[in-house]
Amino acid sequence: MSSPLQSLFPNIDDWSEIGRACIDTLLMLGGSLLLTVVIGLPLGVLLYLTGKGQLRAMPKLYAILSLVVNILRSIPFIILMIVLMPLTYVLVGTKLGIRGAIPPLVIGAAPFFARLVETALREVQRGVIEASQAMGASTWQIVRHVLLPEARGGLVAGITVTAIALVGYTAMGGAIGAGGLGDLAYRYGYLSYKSDYMLVTVVLLIVLVQILQMLGDRIVAHYTRHQ
């Protein structure tokens, strides 16, 4: 008895495994994206504020932050993940699985996102900030009520790009024990030559990225409809 699904994908006998891998990938993505935004957004604001000619220009602090961000961004994710293993163990008590994947994902993606935040904030017109200063706004009020709302289109676009980069990172993480679709593709598709596994995971990843991009674009379009 062979269903059409079985003839198409002869090596896949347990679809629920693929389902679990999907959920794992989504959990890793969700968790790491959330933490990336929580850490990267303030870091990006700080980069913006301390930059040359900005509200709180601090050339030395900016140079240090900038260097750290650049270093973290220059290390390929798979290396970063290995280098960070001891730290990961200290932070979450394991180097494996979803929990073990999240610290390196966040440390890899937060600096990237912070740069996107910095760039998005720089797009806010200088005049609007000056007007807020003239109205007596504090730096914090300007960040909270002017910069972030005015840049929200760019920020959402940045979150979208970061989420898609994270999808790639989670797949790489799969190769060293993080689980998820990447793990499945690597173990079955690469190590065991089961190319149908490879095909299914790749298709699922493509669908995931498409959905993220569409969602992001819609929110950006909604936010920028009046600009």
Added chain:
Amino acid sequence: MIRFQAVHKSYRVDGRDVPALHAFDLDIADGEVFGIIGHSGAGKSTLIRLINLLERPSGGHILVDGTDMTTLSDAQLRGKRQRIGMIFQHFNLLASQTVAENVAFPLRLAGERDAAAIRRRVDELLARVGLSAHADKFPSQLSGGQKQRVGIARALANRPSILLCDEATSALDPQTTAAVLDLLAEINRELKLTIVLITHEMDVVRRVCDRVAVLDAGTIVERGAVVDVFLHPKHPTTRRFVNEALPEEAAGEQAPFANVPGRILRLSFRGEATWTPALGRVARETGVDFNILAGRIDRIKDLPYGQLTLAMQGARVDDALASLRQAGIEVEEITTPSPENRA
């Protein structure tokens, strides 16, 4: 009262101090509309920003209603700025917020939490600038003139005593400019608010200002009541500005009158003298002949004025001139136009 005492400002460019404003003193009285006119790069943007300390002076003191702005703490300065409204050439509205939210913004910054009170004040302000119907629109859905009205409503939200206008009409077409200037004049009259405006257009100064300072390369080269500066500009830069503001036909005043027989005179009338038939009467009484070479009659803010260039011939020209002066008309003799008049 805004008082500049020995204020100067330079910027550091490539390790050198480049002066933007040379040391100057200036007083701006309560309730007046004070214009600062200058070409781009003359330092007028810097000057207006010294008042609310968006630019810090390199030296000197700036007193606003007796408070030395340069000595305030950050928190005190923010409080003071809430009482100094400012509008901008490019409006600088929050694109992500509606008109009503833009106007409410300074109220929220000032700590107002009562939503009903905010709504009341916003309604009141939008009514004043004639935008009640547009409260829920976004800035991008408004015309330039409407955007500037939102800017004005926003600037007035915290009942400031001073309104700073940074080239507020430079991005607007002539009709809209006139409407916005009328609104500013109305606000000045009704709210007794001091207005400081910077511009590169003499026409803006003529329409709304009481007094004017002319800025040239970081120096105030001329200052005084608009009517005096306008009718008798002394500095070449001021003359250029005044001539730019004149309609085409009056530019004939600049033509050399060397071949015109008689004595070339410029008569300036201001206020009531503009409407009295003094010239005809004097001509009849003294038997002089006159020939009008150029002229204009207009208003400076609410003051009518006229200026005529004419050639006068006859035996009793001196008597005629004395008579005209007696009638309150200013008479200048420009028999041969000086070279700088030709510029």
